[in-house]
Amino acid sequence: MGLGYLVKRLAVMVPVFLLVVTLVFFMIRFAPGGPFSGERNVSPEILRNLNAKYHLDKPLMEQYFSYLSDLSRGDLGPSFKYANRTVNQLIAESFPVSLELGAIALMWALAIGLFAGGIASMKPNSFWDYVPMSFSILGICLPTFVIGPLLVLVFAVWLEWLPVAGWNSWEDRILPSLTLGFAYAAFISRLTRGGLLEIRNQDFIRTARAKGLSETRILVVHSLRGGLLPVVSYMGPALAGIVSGALVTETIFNIPGLGRFFIQSAVNRDYTVVMGTALLYFALIFVCNFFVDVAYALLDPRVKYE
Amino acid sequence: MSRASAIQTIGIPLQPEPAPKGHSLWGDAFLRLRKNKLAVTGLLFLLVECAVFAFTPWVAPYGFETQDLSNTLAAPSALHWFGTDTLGRDLFTRVLYGGRISLLVGVLASLVSVLIGVLYGATAGFIGGKLDSLMMRVVDVLYALPFIFLVIILMVYFGRNIVLLFIALGFTQWLTMARIVRGQVISLRQKEYVDAARTMGVTQFRIVLRHLIPNSLGPVIVYLTLTVPTVVLEEAFLSFLGLGVQAPMASLGTLISGGVEVMEIAPWLLLFPAAALSLTLFSLNFLGDGLRDALDPKGAKD
Numbered sequence: 001m002g003l004g005y006l007v008k009r010l011a012v013m014v015p016v017f018l019l020v021v022t023l024v025f026f027m028i029r030f031a032p033g034g035p036f037s038g039e040r041n042v043s044p045e046i047l048r049n050l051n052a053k054y055h056l057d058k059p060l061m062e063q064y065f066s067y068l069s070d071l072s073r074g075d076l077g078p079s080f081k082y083a084n085r086t087v088n089q090l091i092a093e094s095f096p097v098s099l100e101l102g103a104i105a106l107m108w109a110l111a112i113g114l115f116a117g118g119i120a121s122m123k124p125n126s127f128w129d130y131v132p133m134s135f136s137i138l139g140i141c142l143p144t145f146v147i148g149p150l151l152v153l154v155f156a157v158w159l160e161w162l163p164v165a166g167w168n169s170w171e172d173r174i175l176p177s178l179t180l181g182f183a184y185a186a187f188i189s190r191l192t193r194g195g196l197l198e199i200r201n202q203d204f205i206r207t208a209r210a211k212g213l214s215e216t217r218i219l220v221v222h223s224l225r226g227g228l229l230p231v232v233s234y235m236g237p238a239l240a241g242i243v244s245g246a247l248v249t250e251t252i253f254n255i256p257g258l259g260r261f262f263i264q265s266a267v268n269r270d271y272t273v274v275m276g277t278a279l280l281y282f283a284l285i286f287v288c289n290f291f292v293d294v295a296y297a298l299l300d301p302r303v304k305y306e
Numbered sequence: 307m308s309r310a311s312a313i314q315t316i317g318i319p320l321q322p323e324p325a326p327k328g329h330s331l332w333g334d335a336f337l338r339l340r341k342n343k344l345a346v347t348g349l350l351f352l353l354v355e356c357a358v359f360a361f362t363p364w365v366a367p368y369g370f371e372t373q374d375l376s377n378t379l380a381a382p383s384a385l386h387w388f389g390t391d392t393l394g395r396d397l398f399t400r401v402l403y404g405g406r407i408s409l410l411v412g413v414l415a416s417l418v419s420v421l422i423g424v425l426y427g428a429t430a431g432f433i434g435g436k437l438d439s440l441m442m443r444v445v446d447v448l449y450a451l452p453f454i455f456l457v458i459i460l461m462v463y464f465g466r467n468i469v470l471l472f473i474a475l476g477f478t479q480w481l482t483m484a485r486i487v488r489g490q491v492i493s494l495r496q497k498e499y500v501d502a503a504r505t506m507g508v509t510q511f512r513i514v515l516r517h518l519i520p521n522s523l524g525p526v527i528v529y530l531t532l533t534v535p536t537v538v539l540e541e542a543f544l545s546f547l548g549l550g551v552q553a554p555m556a557s558l559g560t561l562i563s564g565g566v567e568v569m570e571i572a573p574w575l576l577l578f579p580a581a582a583l584s585l586t587l588f589s590l591n592f593l594g595d596g597l598r599d600a601l602d603p604k605g606a607k608d
Contacts, residue, residue, distance in 0.1 A: 016447050024459060031463030141587045143539050145546045145559070146580040149566045157570050236450075244454045248546060252566065262455075263547055266462040274462075278455050289450050 009293065013286050020282050021071065021275075025064055028271055054080060054272075067275075076276035081268050087276035091258065095280070097167060098257035101180065101249065102242050104173055108181035109188055109238065114231070116185070117192025118219065121227075124197060132189055139186025144245045148179035148252040165254040176253040180245050184238045191234055195227040202226075225299060232296050239288040243281060335524075338600040345596020348589035355586065359406040368396035370403045371554060379572045388578040392568060397575060400561060401582050407557040409586065411472045412538035418476025419537075420530050423483025428522075430484070431491030432514070442488065445481050453478035454540065461549045468551060471544070475537050483529055490522035524601040531594035535587045542583055558583040 051057045055066065070077055076087035116132035123129060139147075152175060156164040166172045199205060200223065208218050247259035254260075258277055265273035339345055358365055367387075374394035382389045388397035430441040457474045464470060494500060500517050508516075544550035545559025553560075558579050565576030 012447065016450070020451065024456070027456075027459060028463055137588075141535075141591055142584055143542060143587075145543065145562060145566075146584060149562070149569055149576055150580070153569050153573055153576065157573075240452050244452055247458075248543060251547060263458070263549075266458060267548075269463070274459060278459060281452060281455055285452050286450060 005297075006294070009290060013290070017279075017282065017286065021068065021279060022064075024275055024278055025067060026060075028274065029060060029063075054078065071279075076279075077272040079270055079273050081265070081270040081273070087272050090261065090273060091276060091280060094256060094258045094261045097255060098246055098250070098259055101173075101176055101255060101257060102246060104177035105179075105181035105242055105246075105249075106184070106239070108177055109184035109242075112181070112185035113188025114192050114228075115189075117189035118196065120189065120193040121196035121200070122215070122219070124193075129193075133193070136186035136189045139182050140190075142183075144179055144183065145248045145252065147182050148175070148249060151175050151179055152252070165252075167253070167255045167257075172253075176249050176255060179252070180242060180249045183245070184242065187234065187238070188231055191230040192228065195230045196223050199223045199227040229296065229300055232292065232299055235295075236289045236292040239292070240285045243285060335597075335600040339596050342596040342599065344592040345600075348592035348596070351585065351589040352593065355405070355409070355589075358402065359409060362402045362406050366396075366399040366402050368399045370399055371395065372399075379568065379575075381572075382574055382578075389572065389574045391564065391572075391575055397561075397578055400556060401558070401579055404556045404558045404561045404579065405582050405586065407468075407551055407555055408538050408541060408559070408583070409534075411468065411475070411541045411551070411557065412534045415472040415475035415537040415541070416479065416530055416533040418473055419479035419483055419533055420526060422476065423480035424487050424526060426480065427484035427487030427489075428491050428518075431488035432495070432518075434492070438488070442485075445484055449481055454543075457540075457544065458547075458549055461544060468555070471541065471550060472537075475540055478540065479533050479537060483526070483533070486525050486529055487522055490525055491518055494518050494521050528594060528598045528601055531590065531597055535590035535594070538583075538590070539587060558586075 048057070055063060058066075067077070074088075076091070079085045079087055079090060082090065116136070120129040120132045152164055155162045155175060162175055163169075163172050196219070205218060205222055208222050213222075246257060247263055249255070250257045250260040251263065258280070262274070262277040262281075265277065339349075372395060374390065376394065377386075377390055378392055378394040380386055380390040380394070386396050386398065388401060391397055391400065426441065426445075430438045457478060460474050461471065494517065497517075500513060503513050503517060541550055541557060542559030542562065545557045546563040548563065550559055551557040556564075561579035562576060562583065565572075565579055569576040
């Protein structure tokens, strides 16, 4: 994999990102109702002043280009609803929370998924295969907003082992991250099982077995690299899914993260915050996809990028 | 010796032998599908569900908005099968109406996605060359976009109206369909019988109509079946966040989010809508997988 490919791959993201910025910007501006239309008893003068303060009275194209130039400097502008706060400040507060939630969820997904899939692939069509695979069907078909409340109902309300909501102690992390990671654990376990089973029938595995290597060594040293390719290529969609799934998870568990903030701002019509958070999400997913592609190319020598 | 047997003895059959029973692609597929218990169960469940949803206004025991403030948060009973909600409305009735909206949005949005995907993919595949590679690069790039955020912004700013909802959801799902159709069209274009038709002077239009469309229908239907649950899920996701179907209408997502609020005192308000949604999703997924295996026996089963 050459450096040229990486550069090319990054270069494609710039126009796409610009396109997204433009699309979201004009979508929000052309929508009926402004950020201050919800507040009652705003006199025309105040409204005019507010609009002037946030440059909403300028021509649309001027607003657009000034937004772009601010954006290129990493400045996402002031918030409309939270007086005297910038979008950057608001994101800086809530983003780490979401990042932590997402990271723990991903950890669960990989740990449970790889383990269950690995076990299932060792003895296909046995008890050890059926049990994890049945669970994985549940995980794939049950949406986050069903799993989450059910987990709360059982472990927080009925058994009272864990807190219902919040984001302070380590116990608060368990249910939300499990909720968010469960579906991906389910999918990863199926992909792991499928990938490892396919590898098992390859000639080089038979050779390894004929050499007298132990099953564990065959699994860890020979099968994993090739067998995990489907899992690696799934990481792109999985990361995107975890990011959007966090919207629901943070709402259910009342977590002060970016997702809940995004939804609230969208409902409040806080233009700059919605723009800023949405752009951050897009950037995040682009970057994740990029790294996933690189990882895939490193793992699979057959992949040739021109 | 009667004439008939005389003829038979010299080996001429009295009646023309019935032509060997043809197995059409669809007949074969149906036979295979019938052996898949999960898919058949899913299909039956969906058929019953559709029938009930079609006649919901007559089947539902109560009115959708009928409140009984003297009987709020009642537990499931013979009078109210699924109990009642915070306003004393019958939950069974609301699940029926809500499920109807969910499935309707799912099917309509999936049809939107099929329409876009088939047109786009078929154009790319049929014209080929530079345009094809350009169109497919666009699809590759769009794949990386998290559409759900665009849909959320769209729903928030342009009123939460149900037509906009299913069109927007349809727009999030057409990419894979476009790829599938393009692949089909390209492989079919090179088939001998299409060449034969062309040498016989069949018009381009008739080739598309007679050969390309019917033969790419299978994968399209399979993917359509698998798109419906995805869209139902997305709609429920939006409704759960309060951004989808708006009151007085309710979808299963709305009902689940209402159930979460009171689950500590009335868990049935969460459990029944969640079960209805999950069973529908299970059925659609199993049917889709079953159809895929049935229509493409060579296809990989994971």
